[in-house]
Amino acid sequence: MSQLFQRKPIAALVPAGDVAEGAPGLKRSLGAGDLIMLAIGAVIGAGIFGAIGTAAAGQLGPNGEVIRQGAGPALVFSFLLLGAACALAGLCYAELAAMIPQAGSAYAYSYATLGELVAWIIGWDLILEYAVGNVAVAISWGDYFNTLLRGFNVSLPDWLTTGYRTALLSSDPKIHGLLASAPHVAGVPILVHLPAAAIVMVITWLLSRGARESATANNIMVVIKLMALSLFVVVGATHLKSANYTPFAPNGFRGVHQGAAIVFFAYIGFDAISTAAEETKNPQRNLPIGILGGLAICTAIYVIVGGVLTGMVPYKELAVADPLARALELAGFKTVGWIVALGAAVSMSAVLLVFQYGQPRIFFAMARDGLLPKWAAKLHPRTRIPWATTLFTGVFVAAWALIGDAGETYDLTNIGTLFAFILVSIGVLVLRYTEPDRPRPFKVPFVWLVCVLSAAGCLFIMYGLPQAAWERFGIWLVIGLLLYFTYGFTHSKLRVRT
Helix, strand or coil, X not given: CCCCCCCCCHHHCCCCCCCHHHCCCCCCCECHHHHHHHHHHHHCCHHHHHHHHHHHHCXXXXXXXXXXXXXXXXXXXXXXXXXXXXXXXXXXXXXHHHHCCCCCCHHHHHHHHCCHHHHXXXXXXXXXXXXXXXXXXXXXXXXXXXXXXXXXXXXXCHHHECCHHHHHHCXXXXXXXXXXXXXXXXXXXXXXXXXXXXXXXHHHHHHCCCHHHHHHHHHHHHHHHHHHHHHHHHHHHHHCCHHHHCCCCCCHHHHHHHHHHHHHHHHHXXXXXXXXXXXXXXXXXXXXXXXXXXHHHHHHHHHHHHHHHHHHCCHHHHCCCCHHHHHHHHCCCHHHHHHHHHHHHHHHHHHHHHHHHHHHHHHHHHHHCCCCCHHHHCCCCCCCCCHHHHHHHHHHHHHHHHHCCHHHHHHHHHHHHHHHHHHHHHHHHHHHHHXXXXXXXXXXXXXXXXXXXXXXXXXXXXXXXXXXXXXXHHHHXXXXXXXXXXXXXXXXXXXXXX
């Protein structure tokens, strides 16, 4: 039992040459500005361009039953609730990231504070955050891409732009009816979201070119997305109607709570910053700036956009895949809506890039510790990126996006990430007790209050998720534990050393 919770010493987390087969380490090429742009690239995406509509209007099941109530115009309070909870978690991340500047994010922090078994659970859990979360982003990207095509009077067949799971779970009779009307092979309907899978593979190719090139591409896409959102706010502000803000909170605090749970996955981008620790120059200084600065900017953007969106049209009209473009279209700004849809497609490309950037580095860190096979820790000799896991992640996400549903992947991403945030918050307290004298370039103020409130806030948001999310999360953890005890436990390098 003691071996399961054996901790990896912080001093051993980034030893020289501790990579597969003596390959050189990751290349340090990112500054504080790059990290803030990565945060904006990850946080401002499918949440603000896609899930924000469901958070406002609520979610219905295939038979018209209410799965979750929406926040209505009180959506701005959902974002403030999320901003507060993530700010607390962000402080905890900043302390650990500055102390442990290693690729691996919450996985590495848990290994140093709570032991190997917890670290494995978190590493397995982070797959939900990055890979599975990217499935939802890719599907949302594909929906906006279809809006763009319609602007050129081009329409792809519905069976090539709708995943099988989306049709199966949809409450829209037209979409659900595709199960019968789509082409069939051996009695199985051919329902695939081709644009979603295609963009994932394009992003995978871009990431394979190197970290510096990926960051430059992200910076360009962030500028475009901020321009698109600015256009939406300026134009939308001219069409606000006070009647749309009434009732302000149609479902009370429950709606605000569940609205926050729906869109939470969008806020997890600040965690992706910590996966870039080994590629950051002066990480002790730049990581806290990137994490906390990016989070503050993104929360302000969400509140402003949410306030304008729910003032433009009745909130019940927003339960669509492209709510910003839909609101502009209903308000009579069809051309502007098309431009915003273009910005949304670019925006979500940036989210895909940042999340696809993070997942291979989680695999890399776990494989370097022996918990995954050696091939997952191999670096490309020229670009010095984990090329094998970059390709593996791309194929995995593309295949799931081809047939998956965005709504159910939102929930899996949310519950997995919230669980990781809770353990990071606990880890800060544990490390303050076990290694009180270790240098801390950044320290959480009022540590007990912040860490306890952070863990409690994340647990409260988890409570707002549907029962199905908890059941699937439990199944996911069981599968992960089986993999750990059949491979990771016996191959752990920490156990070999000791």
